[in-house]
Amino acid sequence: MKTVSNCVEDILISQPYLEEALSRNIINFSALALELTEPISKMLKKDVKAGAIMMALRRYNPPITLTNSVKMKRVIQNLGDITVRSNLTDYTVKNSETLIDNHAKILARINQESKLFYTFTRGIHESNIIISSSLNDFIKDSLKLESFIAVQEGLSAISINLPQDNSKIAGLYYHFFKRLAWEGIVLYEVISTTNEFTILVEDKYVDQAFAAIKRVKS
Incomplete structure (x- = not known):
């Protein structure tokens, strides 16, 4: 009862x-x-x-994660570099039998330009490519036979290097999302690897988002 x-x-x-x-x-x-x-x-x-x-x-x-535990404080204080990359475009396409082959063409081009920003995420029904806008024409041509769900230009990525034990800390991402939400910053996309966390925002939010994340770290 x-x-x-x-x-x-x-x-x-x-x-x-x-x-x-x-x-x-x-x-x-x-x-x-x-x-x-x-x-x-x-x-x-x-x-x-x-x-x-x-x-x-x-x-x-x-929960102990909301009471500023010593372990949580230590992880936040040990956050690594914060990197900003601008002039990005986000492509979301419907999954298809030809997408992987077309994506291979994109990877071959990226290997020729090491300074490009690039991420790829494959979901159940759709896939997402975030890449430097300088390759927009090439991406659109490579994926011209695919079904686009959304294309968004004018984006910036803010990446944070995380301590290696971050995956064992409950509530770590909450601190970032809380601060960004409190400041009215809209997240366009969120990407993460084991030790790296990236948010994608429209260019108009990038300065405010960077400052907000810095405040979490400090």
Whole structure:
């Protein structure tokens, strides 16, 4: 049977900003309890008193990753270089039997120009190529028989080198996404490898996004 505590936990997990503010003791418990009275009453299908909700809020234990653990601080402080690449284009095409062969032509061209920015991601139904805009004509010609889902120019990539033990830290990416969201920065694409994390944004956001990530690191 669902309890008031269960409902409080469900609400806080679905609203990570609220959960973090609660973990930092910067929320008025009484005011929050009053605000949650109606939704929790609906969840339990009975009237619930604000006092019971406030008690559940005070007893709630947030995940350790939201309490600035020593391990998380160490990883963030050890973030590597932040690199910005501009003048990029993002191509999304429908997967087909010919896409891999056409993609091989693109790889052959890229091997001739080592300074180009390039990533390729293959999903279940579509594939994505992000590449320096200087090759736009070549890409469009190489993929002229493919079905384009989206093409977006005027993009910039911000790449962050991560410590080698980053894959064992729960909540690391949350810190980046939280900061970017708070500052109203729209992410066009997110790419990651084991020790590297890249966000793709429209050019108008790149300075603001770079500054936001720097603040996470500092």
